[in-house]
Amino acid sequence: MAGSDHCKKSCSHGKAALPCNDSGGGTDGRMIVNRAIGEASIREDLEALTVSKRLVRSVSQKLLKKNHRRNVEEEGNQTRISSRCLGLYGRGGGCKVGADTCEEFGDGICRRKSSADEEGKGHQAICGTEDTRIDCFSYGVTERFWRRNGGKERGLEEPLSDGGLNVLLPDELLEMCLVRLPLSTLMTARLVCKKWRSLTTTCRFLQLRREGLYRSPWIFLFGVVKDSYCSGHIHALDASLDQWHRIDAHILKGRFLFSVASIGDDVFVVGGCSSLTNFGKVDKTSFKTHRGVIVFSPLTRSFRKVSPMKHERSAPILGVFSIGSYCSIFRSQSNRADGHFSRSRVGGVSNVYEDPHRLSLRCHLRGSSSEDDALSEPKRKPCGFVKQESSWSNLDEDRRFILIAVGGLGSWDEPLDSGEVYDPVSDKWMDIPRLPGDFGIVCSGVVCNGMFYVCSETDKLAAYDLERGIWVGIRTTHSPPRLHDYFPKLISCNDRLFMLSVSWCEQDCQMGSRDKAVRKLWELNLSLLTWKEVSRHPDAPMDWNAAFVSDENCIFGIEMFKIFGQVLDFLTVCDVSGSELRWTRISRKHVAHELDASSCLTKSIAVLHL
């Protein structure tokens, strides 16, 4: 049949090839009439329409299909390669058709085609002859429809029956396509129809998305102050598309100086203060310190409260342990009294560090009445907890997270040396031993290699061993020198420990003077306990409360400060996996210009893969 020949021809040209006639039974029912959404009048007897009506219709079609894709257009046109089409073309009509078919019919059509093309890719040509109007119409679907059904109105009981993709593809294939979308497109997709919405919000779908590595980093900026109110807005940066989004978080209104940590797909907002007299403002004249913990799930844009901490803290130092499910911390921890700081040998490594296993074994055998009480070791019990049905979609079966909160300021703004750990599965907080007596005020902490490293305002370093429930002191060869106004910040990437600290620029500084301050990135050699400078931040350290957070092998940093009367924010990232560690700027779009300068003090960031 002539029609099918044309089909094959177009196939071989690699053009939009369609099952263009009905010999293929499988294509039936797919191209349902109702492409022009809202145009219920398609059903009407088209041949009865006058030219003017069709012209009007085509104009409104144009407006509807502003962004209509060309290939769909072509597809519609290609379908007309059938015997019926031939007849029409023979009458000298003809709209946009594929180039190859054009040749078949001689110059008349070709000329028409070129003019049609020029009128715009997405638009129907306003053709002259009556008959061709039918073909131009609505991606040519109508045409096929009429052909197939001999004019009978099939499948048109509902004004807009759901054809196309939803009928076309089984759920699992549709899922396969949707799972690859970046988050912002996914959010859009969830607004398309109920089916897409339900498909993209199941746990299974989110799991697939996570495992397939279709996610990209998102940076969440918390604690911003606008017009002197802690309005509870969260600013989220989609790092891959460089797009900022603003999320309303009423539940965080008025709260400031909280700390944030990302666990799985959620962000935990811990502690903080709010003003009692001047609600909503950053006002510490009369304030209340919170114990509460709020969990923010960006994917569902929801907030929920979990168990509060045992102590009120503002700006606690947080860390997230990622552990295998065998760990029995909560069992063992309950057996202990306040542990003591284990004094390490001068000038070297603490003996726990040297051979933790042997030491722990020794303690274990001796029982708790050993002279090494400082290192008293709980009896290690086998994992006894029951694997609970987790309502979280984001927890791996084998992976558990433990949140640790240490220090911060208490209800009277007093610096705290206590700490506690939280288990999301059992939703319980538990006290841990206090920080070592001479440690000082803790100013930064991060989990690395199963240990929660903390540093103090007096440049001491210690680590909390979660398994054994004890603090160990870490003596390094020398701590990086720093300006005393800028507290050091610990960061961990892929089991490597880094520190960001601001110091004077020496040696290879161009100016040669000591007046220039620079933010340096140091790495700690975990076996030799020596610090080595690995990178310098290109920006002058204007923000003494710059926030840094790590995500796999990247360190993201945000600095916010007021300059020339405006608050500006600068986001940078450093990839530590390379041999050369360099900082690059991300996002030229500033979000801080609306914000108050006090946001610099109160801001905090978290990074998630979404």
Next chain:
Amino acid sequence: MASAKVFVLRTCDGETFEIDESVAYVSETIKNMIEDGFGHDLIPLPNVSSKILLKVIEYCRKHVSNFESSKKTSNGDEKDKDNDSWKKEKEAVPEVEKDAEEKARVEELKEWETTFIDIDQQVLFDLLQAANYLNIKGLLVMAAEKAASMIRGKTPEQIRETFNIKNDFTPEEYEDIRKKDAMNDFTPEEYEEIRKKIADNHFTPEEYEQIRKENAWAIE
């Protein structure tokens, strides 16, 4: 040895296609059928039309030839025993050249893939289903990725138009979730346009209530 085995596939529209064993084996489904002993006669593929099978075969052939050429550029193994002498010659080629060849091969494959998958959505979806049925992973992934790229960067209305999907949210419902999922960055004009086009109410009151609850923030 180069396989002389040929299999015949028959599509739902009655057409038959002959393909080599290596090409046939790209499809896990066909491979299983052959191994189960159905290879002697025609292998029927009732879910695939000839149009689509042409595309599938094109993919499989490219896959096979690409695989073979990749073996040649890498320190391949003993696939073609007949070509030993030729292989020895190849081994004498320095590493750098091999890498360059490999790169060129990869480039060429990418270009081929781009052209191959540049098809309209009707064919794309048919291809997606065929790849699923025939269990051809590479093709499935390619098609899914292409479909995803057709969704990217569009507003919900545009997505609906492109794929002919009916909006079954009520206007209130839509507004509700749109506010909640406020990452879609509509311009006010676009939103207005969308509002005007929204379909009639098809929710039952219970459904509607449930969805509202579902979407409410878990505060307190």
